[in-house]
Amino acid sequence: MKITIVAGARPNFIKIAPIIKAIEKKQNEGAKLSYRLVHTGQHYDKNLSDTFFEELNIPHPNANLEVKSGSQSVQTAAIMIAFEEELLQNPCDLVLVVGDVNSTMACAIVAKKLNIKVTHVEAGIRSGDMTMPEEINRIVTDSITDYFFTTSTWAGENLLKYGAEPSAIHFVGNVMIDTLYQNLDRISAPSFWNKFDLEAGNYIVLTLHRPANVDEEKSLVNLLAGIDKMVGDKKIIFPIHPRTKAILGEQNLNLKNILFVEPQGYLNFMYLIKNSFAVITDSGGISEETTVLGIPCFTMRNNTERPETQNIGTNTLVGTSIENLKKVFGEFLANGPRKAGIPELWDGKASERIIAVLLTK
Numbered sequence: 001m002k003i004t005i006v007a008g009a010r011p012n013f014i015k016i017a018p019i020i021k022a023i024e025k026k027q028n029e030g031a032k033l034s035y036r037l038v039h040t041g042q043h044y045d046k047n048l049s050d051t052f053f054e055e056l057n058i059p060h061p062n063a064n065l066e067v068k069s070g071s072q073s074v075q076t077a078a079i080m081i082a083f084e085e086e087l088l089q090n091p092c093d094l095v096l097v098v099g100d101v102n103s104t105m106a107c108a109i110v111a112k113k114l115n116i117k118v119t120h121v122e123a124g125i126r127s128g129d130m131t132m133p134e135e136i137n138r139i140v141t142d143s144i145t146d147y148f149f150t151t152s153t154w155a156g157e158n159l160l161k162y163g164a165e166p167s168a169i170h171f172v173g174n175v176m177i178d179t180l181y182q183n184l185d186r187i188s189a190p191s192f193w194n195k196f197d198l199e200a201g202n203y204i205v206l207t208l209h210r211p212a213n214v215d216e217e218k219s220l221v222n223l224l225a226g227i228d229k230m231v232g233d234k235k236i237i238f239p240i241h242p243r244t245k246a247i248l249g250e251q252n253l254n255l256k257n258i259l260f261v262e263p264q265g266y267l268n269f270m271y272l273i274k275n276s277f278a279v280i281t282d283s284g285g286i287s288e289e290t291t292v293l294g295i296p297c298f299t300m301r302n303n304t305e306r307p308e309t310q311n312i313g314t315n316t317l318v319g320t321s322i323e324n325l326k327k328v329f330g331e332f333l334a335n336g337p338r339k340a341g342i343p344e345l346w347d348g349k350a351s352e353r354i355i356a357v358l359l360t361k
Contacts, residue, residue: 001358002092003035003119004111007061008042008079008103011176011285013052014266015098015121018178018351020058026355033359036090040079040103041066051265056179063090072102072133079106087114094119094358097141098175100305105137112144117361121175121354123148124155124164127305138305147361149354151288152308152343170357173350174343176288181348183267190268196235196259200275203235206258210282212320213300214244221253226322227280228255230329234277239264278332280325287315292346296337298329314340 003023007016016037023035039061053060065082067075079102087095087110095111097104098121108118120141127135139162142148148164150156151174159169189198196203206227214220227236236258240248245260264272273279273289278296281287284306290297291313298318309315314337318328345353 001033001094001361003033003094003096003358004087004090004092005035005037005096006040006083006103006107007037007098008040009099009101010052011099012101012103013056013058014179014285015175017052017056017058018175018182019096019098019121019354021182022351022355025352026359031359033355036063036092037061038083038086038107039064040083040107041068042075042079042101042103055266056183076102076106079103080110083107083110084114087111087116092116094361096121098122100125100134100137100141102133102137105140108141108144117146118144119147119149119354119358120145121149122151122155124150124157124159124169125152125305126155126158127303129303135305147358149350149357151306151346151350154307170353171345172353172357173345173347174288175350175354176285177292177346178348178351179266180270180289180292183270184274187267187271187274189271190261190264192259192261196237198235198237198275201277203237203276204231205272205276205279205281206236206238207241207279207281207283207286208238208244208300209241210301213282214241214247217247217249220244220247221251223322224253224255224258226326228257230322230326231257232333233257235259236280237261237272237276239269278329280329282320287313288346290314291340292342294340296332298325298332300325308343312341312343314338 005016007013026033041064063086067078094117096119097108111118123142148169149172156169208214238258239261274293279290280298282300287297287299287309291309297315300320302319318325
């Protein structure tokens, strides 16, 4: 079986790393299995792409489509054009896509139109928010997928509602957690650790990138000012996304606790998360990692496509208003973290299960 694996953005790189390791393990055991890795170039900042290949020991991509940025339609179209040429020149039996970025949807469409089977890793998750480009990417991708690999039984139930064949749905666990477990003994403090006098538990990690939180400059500044004031004497480490940085520009925000840093590589970022007091974010993936690491997480969104992180894990959905965040965070400071656990099959073996299933197809 020849598999083409697609990666386009930071979360994709983290998800494909253990899948590649699982393939190579089976190859060493004599399985007739090969892969070709295609990087679409959707994330092209070195701190958002190249670093992850180096740190996670992912082989250099066989092809980089170098599509870079653009509007949703421009970027999706560019990926489709380039990926079609890639598949025509390098035929395969299966295209494996992960997550919910534009590359995921675009490459799935191209593969199906070339009559190539599609595997979707992290299939079936839904936020119910059609204003999110990712939600559209999920729905479209799952509508044409042949083999679904899910992180939860809830995701499988979503797929059944959409008409997926039960025999095509495989609950395997979470590949993001595979990567976390495989690298926990390699995580390391970032270069600014001593400069900022950071210690375990004396700082909060902040990440913001979703349009609802960062696209309007005034509301973003008000949000940051509110977060800055509510944390007491805790430092706030804010690895600022290039898009968010551009919106803020060069203005002096006069913030007491928030420390702006460059986007971090995986090993440094996981060290920051693991040793933090808490995390404030609008990312879905980070809430999965905090759940496994036992770190309180406050997600600034009105919905989540990962309800297991809220129902079982450490994640609390707080909406997008600073007032509600202050209320919920205040309750956390007063009462301490709530009891939480780790979802079923988030045990570091999801990738092995995926490859074992594919070898039966």
